[in-house]
Amino acid sequence: MALINPHINFNGNAEEAFEFYKAAFGGEFLKIVRFKDLESPEFQVSKKEENKIMHIALPIGKSNVLIGNDVPEFLGRVNENENRSKISISTENKEEANQLYYALSAGGKIEMPISDSPWGSYFGMFRDKYGIEWIIEFDPKYNGRI
Numbered sequence: 359m360a361l362i363n364p365h366i367n368f369n370g371n372a373e374e375a376f377e378f379y380k381a382a383f384g385g386e387f388l389k390i391v392r393f394k395d396l397e398s399p400e401f402q403v404s405k406k407e408e409n410k411i412m413h414i415a416l417p418i419g420k421s422n423v424l425i426g427n428d429v430p431e432f433l434g435r436v437n438e439n440e441n442r443s444k445i446s447i448s449t450e451n452k453e454e455a456n457q458l459y460y461a462l463s464a465g466g467k468i469e470m471p472i473s474d475s476p477w478g479s480y481f482g483m484f485r486d487k488y489g490i491e492w493i494i495e496f497d498p499k500y501n502g503r504i
Contacts, residue, residue, distance in 0.1 A: 372411040382461035388415040
């Protein structure tokens with residue numbers, strides 16, 4: 359079966375954001391590639407951007423990977439206030455839902471406090487301090503499988 363792995367663009371703070379995500383989820387980065395690692399005569403990199411992230415990958419759970427990068431200045435800026443798609447995490451229990459909700463929402467903006475929902479799950483939504491929108495949900499009917 360195909361896997362869905364979210365990929366997030368940042369305006370120069372991908373490494374900071376991914377250190378924050380690593381603290382929330384745990385684990386180690388699978389890969390970090392900086393723009394300077396790709397420099398060649400055909401692909402010149404400015405000193406200002408050489409240490410920015412071209413690719414970073416953080417495994418989450420058993421089969422998911424969160425991927426990100428910094429957008430090079432020549433491609434323009436990412437609109438951090440746009441209505442992005444949300445990253446939805448289905449947890450295996452309420453404790454895991456609470457841990458991720460409070461860790462990832464620190465410094466962000468709560469859209470819906472985590473609590474029991476009318477449809478029977480434990481649910482919360484927020485925009486983290488980097489502008490990324492998240493949904494955290496535990497549904498005992500599915501036990502982390504949606």
